[in-house]
Structure formats: structure tokens, C-alpha cells
Amino acid sequence: MKEAIRIGSVDIAVARDSYWAAAPATHLRDRASNAIPLERFAPYVGRQDPTTQVASRVLCFVVKSQGKTVLLDAGVGAWGLWRFGDGHLLDALAGLDVRPEEIDVVIPSHLHLDHIGWNTRPGPDGKPVVTFPNARYMFHKADWDRFTDPVIVDRQDPASRLARIADTCLLPISDAQQMDLVATDASVTSELKILHTPGHTPGSVSVLVESGGESVLFIGDVAHLCVQLTEYDWSPLGDVDRELSPKSRRRVVEEAVGRNALVAGPHLEEGPVYGRMVMLNGRRVWQGVDVPAQREIVAA
Numbered sequence: 001m002k003e004a005i006r007i008g009s010v011d012i013a014v015a016r017d018s019y020w021a022a023a024p025a026t027h028l029r030d031r032a033s034n035a036i037p038l039e040r041f042a043p044y045v046g047r048q049d050p051t052t053q054v055a056s057r058v059l060c061f062v063v064k065s066q067g068k069t070v071l072l073d074a075g076v077g078a079w080g081l082w083r084f085g086d087g088h089l090l091d092a093l094a095g096l097d098v099r100p101e102e103i104d105v106v107i108p109s110h111l112h113l114d115h116i117g118w119n120t121r122p123g124p125d126g127k128p129v130v131t132f133p134n135a136r137y138m139f140h141k142a143d144w145d146r147f148t149d150p151v152i153v154d155r156q157d158p159a160s161r162l163a164r165i166a167d168t169c170l171l172p173i174s175d176a177q178q179m180d181l182v183a184t185d186a187s188v189t190s191e192l193k194i195l196h197t198p199g200h201t202p203g204s205v206s207v208l209v210e211s212g213g214e215s216v217l218f219i220g221d222v223a224h225l226c227v228q229l230t231e232y233d234w235s236p237l238g239d240v241d242r243e244l245s246p247k248s249r250r251r252v253v254e255e256a257v258g259r260n261a262l263v264a265g266p267h268l269e270e271g272p273v274y275g276r277m278v279m280l281n282g283r284r285v286w287q288g289v290d291v292p293a294q295r296e297i298v299a300a
């Protein structure tokens with residue numbers, strides 16, 4: 001099992017769905033929405049030009065805790081709506097020997113397309129079919145309210161992309177009565193906690209896995225690029241509340257530092273999936289770590 005780790009008694013595997021890319025200097029703004037002077041990127045991007053795109057990805061994670069199989073994030077889906085092409089989550093799950101029927105819980109970090117795309121898949125008639133028939137889907141209420149709001153999704157516009165996403169990836173889940181709304185921090189098992197970390201969207205969540213004295217924190221889009229875990233004030237223009245998102249970045253970093261937790265996100269730049277917050281040249285930075293393929297050791 002590639003990129004698999006064991007945290008205490010919890011098995012976690014990476015399921016790679018799709019791609020993403022952004023140029024740090026154009027993606028991020030300071031707190032006043034101004035462009036960040038290019039020289040300020042120098043400690044983070046080295047010799048790379050911060051105005052050029054860095055390759056990134058859309059990852060999902062399969063977490064097995066106390067008999068439950070939990071999917072963190074559900075990728076871009078197969079709805080032709082992601083600019084880098086449809087996703088490969090179902091193939092990735094097959095590669096991990098995980099059948100869609102085995103997923104017990106789906107937790108999108110927030111309700112943007114690239115985290116809910118595979119909530120459903122196109123059926124033979126093109127209509128949405130719930131991808132994970134036995135799963136409870138846990139959505140944060142603040143995101144549900146926003147991304148099903150007729151004004152926000154612009155029901156007046158027949159070409160509204162947000163309305164299409166709501167109709168294909170969100171409303172079929174509540175119609176199937178597979179949705180649970182969470183409104184604050186919540187637990188799925190005693191090893192897996194949902195933390196409300198708003199800012200990118202009102203209902204953005206992170207997931208903390210703790211077992212056997214080890215921990216890993218999945219931060220969703222609290223940060224798209226590693227530099228944001230050092231420069232909390234650097235936010236994409238797409239963050240809906242750019243006062244709250246720096247606070248959430250500070251919270252996840254402090255939660256991680258206090259536990260020496262691994263930190264992973266769905267989009268962080270290509271390279272190691274997991275990292276730790278370390279002090280380097282006077283700054284606290286995310287540093288990727290190579291994790292051994294423990295699953296093979298366990299299986300042997």
C-alpha cells in the first residue's frame with residue numbers, strides 16, 4: 001500500500017484523485033488584499049520564480065479507525081467541472097482494495113467542488129448516483145447553508161456552476177438521507193476528531209487523528225501552499241473570510257506543534273504528502289517527511 005502510514009492503531013492511505021497548480025505570487029495576497037512583494041517569497045521558494053506555477057494535486061485519504069472506514073475529501077469527481085480533468089478516486093480506491101460500499105463515513109474538508117466531486121457519480125442516464133451507498137456524509141452546517149443558498153449559488157443564472165455543483169454533488173446526498181450536519185468540533189471515533197477551522201469557507205474543517213501517542217492533522221484548504229503555514233496572513237483571494245483564515249492557520253499549526261503531529265493537506269505542493277512543523281532559520285515551517293511503507297511491514 002503506497003504512502004500508507006499507521007498512527008497508533010489507525011491505518012491511513014493516500015488516494016490521489018487529480019491535479020492542481022498555482023503560482024504562489026498570484027495565488028496569495030496579504031491581509032489588505034495587496035500582492036505580496038516577490039522578495040518575501042525568497043526564503044520559501046528558493047531559486048524558483050514565485051510567479052510561475054508549482055505543481056500540486058488533489059488528494060483524498062482513507063482512514064481506518066475502530067472498525068470504521070472514513071474517506072477524507074472526495075476529490076473533483078467525474079462531472080467535467082474541474083479544469084485539470086476528471087478525477088481518478090475510484091481507481092485509486094481500487095488500488096487500495098477499498099470498495100465504495102466499504103466507506104462508512106465521508107468527511108469533505110469543505111464543500112468546494114474539488115472536495116465533494118465524488119460524493120456522487122454520473123449514472124447511466126447522466127443523473128447523479130451516490131458513490132458511497134453505505135456512508136454517512138458529514139458536512140459542516142455553515143458550508144451546507146452557504147453552498148445550497150439559492151442566492152449564493154445563483155439560481156437565477158441557468159449556467160451557474162455553483163448551482164450545477166449543488167445539484168450534482170450536494171442535494172442528492174440529503175435526498176438519499178445520507179447526510180449528517182455538524183455545527184462545531186465533533187468526533188467520529190475516539191481517535192478521529194473534526195475541528196472547525198473556518199475562513200477558506202465558513203464551514204471548513206480539519207481532521208485530527210490521534211492514537212497510541214501519535215497524531216496527524218489533515219488541514220483541508222486551510223492552506224493550499226506550505227508557505228501559508230508560516231505566513232498565516234497570506235490568503236488566496238478565494239478565502240471568504242480573510243480575517244478568520246489566518247486564525248485557523250494559526251490554530252492548526254499550534255495543534256500540530258503541541259503534538260508533534262504530522263500535517264497533510266489535499267493540495268500542498270508535489271513531494272512528500274506528510275510533513276512536520278520544524279524550526280528552520282528562525283521560522284516555523286512545514287517540512288516534508290518520507291514515511292516508511294508500514295503496511296507491508298504489518299502484512300508480513
Ligand SMILES: [Zn+2]
Pocket residue numbers: 112114115221266267
Ligand atoms: Zn481545494
